[in-house]
Amino acid sequence: MIHRECGVLKTSYEADMALYPLPIARWAVGALAVVFFGIVPLGLGEYYLSVANLVWIAVIGALGLNILVGYTGQVSIGHGAFMSVGAYTAANLANRLGSPWPVNLLAGGIMAALIGVIVGIPSLRIKGLYLAIATLAGQFIIEWIINHVTFISGGVQASIEVARPRLGSMALDTQRDMYYFLLFFVVLAILGTMNLVRSRVGRAFIAIRDQDIAAEIIGINIFRYKLLAFAISSFYAGVTGVVYTYFLGIANYEQFQLGVSVDYLAMIIIGGLGSVQGSIFGAFFITLLPIVIRRLMESFGGVFFEPQTVLNLIPNLRVMLFGALIIFFLIVEPEGLNRLWRNIRNYFRIWPFAY
Amino acid sequence: MRHVLAIAMALVLGGSGLLAPAPSIAQSKGDVVIGVQCDRTGPTQIVGTVLCPGFHDYIALVNSKGGVEGHKINALEVDHEYKVPPAVESYERFKQEGAVSIAVYGTPQIYALAAKLTEDRIPGTSPGFGSAAAADGVRYPFIFPIAATYWSQATASIKFVKDQLGGSLKGKKIAFIFYDNPAGREPIQVLQDLAGREGFQLREFAVPPPGVEMGAQVLDIAQRFRADFVIAHLFGGAPAVSIKELKRVGYPLKKVIGFVWASAEANIEAAGGFPAAEGYYTMQFAGVGQDYPVLNEIREMYKKEGKPAPKEMASTVFYNRGVLIAALHVEAIRNALKAKPNGKITGADVKAGFEKISNFTLGGLVPPLKITPTDHEGGGLVQIWQVKGGKFVKSTDWFSAYPDVLAKHIKDAAKS
Numbered sequence: 001m002i003h004r005e006c007g008v009l010k011t012s013y014e015a016d017m018a019l020y021p022l023p024i025a026r027w028a029v030g031a032l033a034v035v036f037f038g039i040v041p042l043g044l045g046e047y048y049l050s051v052a053n054l055v056w057i058a059v060i061g062a063l064g065l066n067i068l069v070g071y072t073g074q075v076s077i078g079h080g081a082f083m084s085v086g087a088y089t090a091a092n093l094a095n096r097l098g099s100p101w102p103v104n105l106l107a108g109g110i111m112a113a114l115i116g117v118i119v120g121i122p123s124l125r126i127k128g129l130y131l132a133i134a135t136l137a138g139q140f141i142i143e144w145i146i147n148h149v150t151f152i153s154g155g156v157q158a159s160i161e162v163a164r165p166r167l168g169s170m171a172l173d174t175q176r177d178m179y180y181f182l183l184f185f186v187v188l189a190i191l192g193t194m195n196l197v198r199s200r201v202g203r204a205f206i207a208i209r210d211q212d213i214a215a216e217i218i219g220i221n222i223f224r225y226k227l228l229a230f231a232i233s234s235f236y237a238g239v240t241g242v243v244y245t246y247f248l249g250i251a252n253y254e255q256f257q258l259g260v261s262v263d264y265l266a267m268i269i270i271g272g273l274g275s276v277q278g279s280i281f282g283a284f285f286i287t288l289l290p291i292v293i294r295r296l297m298e299s300f301g302g303v304f305f306e307p308q309t310v311l312n313l314i315p316n317l318r319v320m321l322f323g324a325l326i327i328f329f330l331i332v333e334p335e336g337l338n339r340l341w342r343n344i345r346n347y348f349r350i351w352p353f354a355y
Numbered sequence: 356m357r358h359v360l361a362i363a364m365a366l367v368l369g370g371s372g373l374l375a376p377a378p379s380i381a382q383s384k385g386d387v388v389i390g391v392q393c394d395r396t397g398p399t400q401i402v403g404t405v406l407c408p409g410f411h412d413y414i415a416l417v418n419s420k421g422g423v424e425g426h427k428i429n430a431l432e433v434d435h436e437y438k439v440p441p442a443v444e445s446y447e448r449f450k451q452e453g454a455v456s457i458a459v460y461g462t463p464q465i466y467a468l469a470a471k472l473t474e475d476r477i478p479g480t481s482p483g484f485g486s487a488a489a490a491d492g493v494r495y496p497f498i499f500p501i502a503a504t505y506w507s508q509a510t511a512s513i514k515f516v517k518d519q520l521g522g523s524l525k526g527k528k529i530a531f532i533f534y535d536n537p538a539g540r541e542p543i544q545v546l547q548d549l550a551g552r553e554g555f556q557l558r559e560f561a562v563p564p565p566g567v568e569m570g571a572q573v574l575d576i577a578q579r580f581r582a583d584f585v586i587a588h589l590f591g592g593a594p595a596v597s598i599k600e601l602k603r604v605g606y607p608l609k610k611v612i613g614f615v616w617a618s619a620e621a622n623i624e625a626a627g628g629f630p631a632a633e634g635y636y637t638m639q640f641a642g643v644g645q646d647y648p649v650l651n652e653i654r655e656m657y658k659k660e661g662k663p664a665p666k667e668m669a670s671t672v673f674y675n676r677g678v679l680i681a682a683l684h685v686e687a688i689r690n691a692l693k694a695k696p697n698g699k700i701t702g703a704d705v706k707a708g709f710e711k712i713s714n715f716t717l718g719g720l721v722p723p724l725k726i727t728p729t730d731h732e733g734g735g736l737v738q739i740w741q742v743k744g745g746k747f748v749k750s751t752d753w754f755s756a757y758p759d760v761l762a763k764h765i766k767d768a769a770k771s
């Protein structure tokens with residue numbers, strides 16, 4: 001209709017390698033950029049921006065986990081712990097050496113990548129549920145170490161306060177500053193992932209996911225690429241931990257416990273395994289759904305119940321509705337929100353001339 | 356294709372719900388807003404489901420009597436399931452609604468919000484949990500423990516044990532069984548200090564989360580270490596397990612004292628009821644039982660509305676704590692409004708209001724706290740109540756102990 005998908009002729013290698021070959025895709029990305037860089041941060045209040053910031057943090061973590069689980073097919077229930085590795089590395093560097101945040105961020109990511117590779121070593125011999133349990137062990141071991149080694153945790157409290165990141169002479173302390181700070185890394189993470197998965201490395205990951213024996217036979221070094229997947233994915237997790245630490249102003253190991261790992265797995269499963277958009281949808285969904293449900297119930301709950309009853313009902317109903325909606329969306333589309341979005345898009349692509 | 360459309364509709368509806376303007380919670384002009392965090396669905400729900408109604412009942416009582424200095428109080432509650440991201444979100448929400456004080460709930464949550472509270476100049480309370488170092492009002496100007504911290508609980512427990520064991524601890528053996536997380540380990544440094552000073556032997560027994568498996572530790576305490584007294588610092592479902600296990604190995608419960616989160620009716624009932632826990636000592640930072648004038652007033656208020664008193668009132672330990680927290684917030688706001696009669700108070704005014712609280716006892720339910728700009732804990736007073744004859748019986752009046760030890764640790768914490 002308003003755009004043509006056929007007859008797009010590529011006459012150069014650059015055109016062939018473009019991230020968005022179709023004009024409408026480029027327009028859409030441009031429009032999204034205007035919305036998220038301009039309209040959202042300038043039009044919304046501090047509260048909504050704080051919610052958006054929580055979403056951005058989740059997006060970075062979900063993208064990283066999706067590289068490992070969705071693209072390479074290796075399950076990890078240890079990503080919460082990898083985040084804590086990044087967080088504590090950055091917090092220790094910031095407080096002991098006073099290094100600036102870009103250094104801490106890189107160091108946090110690299111440290112998490114190293115630990116991730118170590119936890120990922122069992123993936124060479126075991127697969128599926130067995131690997132999941134191995135990474136679960138990683139989660140518990142890292143949690144225990146941070147909890148008990150005061151050199152890392154900075155004391156019995158296992159929490160280290162970190163000053164706000166500074167850009168030149170300006171401290172990023174409002175939610176709006178943090179919004180741009182986080183959005184910058186979200187854009188980097190999205191571009192990085194999109195380019196990774198269409199590169200040689202990404203194709204190797206996908207080959208390993210689809211059939212690792214076949215991948216080995218066509219010459220992919222499974223050892224190297226599985227560990228590489230763990231490293232890249234943990235790097236993302238480490239960066240997530242660092243930006244989360246800067247967002248809160250404190251690194252505390254109780255923010256990175258097992259539940260967090262499970263939440264991130266839920267994000268990519270609901271969003272869609274093996275897709276960049278799916279990670280983003282999933283992060284939005286899991287972070288925003290509880291808030292939206294509560295808002296709706298606060299608005300309409302008073303119509304049916306007394307105030308004290310509502311207070312008791314809202315949290316419980318929210319937990320139930322949250323679970324029910326996850327099941328609902330997975331039944332409607334087992335391949336996740338991303339597939340749902342593609343179905344909708346395909347429907348409207350030929351609408352109204354469906355036949 | 357029909358189902359695709361249905362899904363599209365669902366997505367659009369969901370999206371519109373998100374973008375809908377924040378539902379303004381009914382508030383008339385001049386309302387004073389308090390933010391309340393709560394955990395009614397997470398791992399500590401046995402606390403939240405009782406404590407939060409206590410909070411709201413007290414606020415309703417104040418409002419039914421015309422509010423504070425003519426201003427109604429509006430307590431906004433958000434349940435955060437004991438998770439950090441919802442706690443951050445709820446904090447920003449309270450801030451947007453203009454909250455002048457926030458009742459934070461949970462140790463990880465107070466850590467996560469500490470920096471924000473100070474930046475935004477809104478006082479937050481962390482009664483009976485959180486960082487003990489926050490008693491230092493100079494270093495943490497906007498955090499108010501307002502009740503005995505884990506360090507104060509540690510010194511008080513040693514004082515109590517000393518009295519129980521005949522006035523001297525020399526050569527005695529004390530076992531400290533604790534939940535192995537930062538909150539659980541917090542009192543250890545104070546206990547070790549006291550062990551050196553009083554000459555008793557201290558041994559720590561860690562219970563790994565989720566704290567339902569402690570047979571080995573308890574057996575060790577009772578039969579190998581042969582402790583003269585046991586101090587239990589456990590949360591959630593763990594206290595009940597500790598009582599059951601200690602009883603099973605035949606350790607006398609009248610030689611066991613639980614810290615403040617191991618000391619409610621719910622814990623005793625989960626351990627098999629009051630007869631089973633006969634003798635167990637509990638530590639309290641709010642009065643226990645139903646015989647306080649303020650509780651009678653709440654019952655009166657319900658009676659006037661033609662409703663029965665809420666069932667949560669029977670669980671007096673947590674309910675009364677909810678009343679205590681609410682009452683201290685209200686007093687702080689009252690002090691702030693007195694200082695600024697035009698009613699335009701900010702978080703900083705309420706902070707000053709907290710720092711003026713002294714000798715406010717609510718008929719014995721609240722200890723005679725004295726909160727000052729330097730001491731945000733207010734003295735760290737506790738009472739010991741014993742399980743006896745099917746109910747809690749008061750063993751001691753309000754007391755605190757070893758102020759010099761506490762002062763030293765708070766000073767050391769400020770240096771690091």
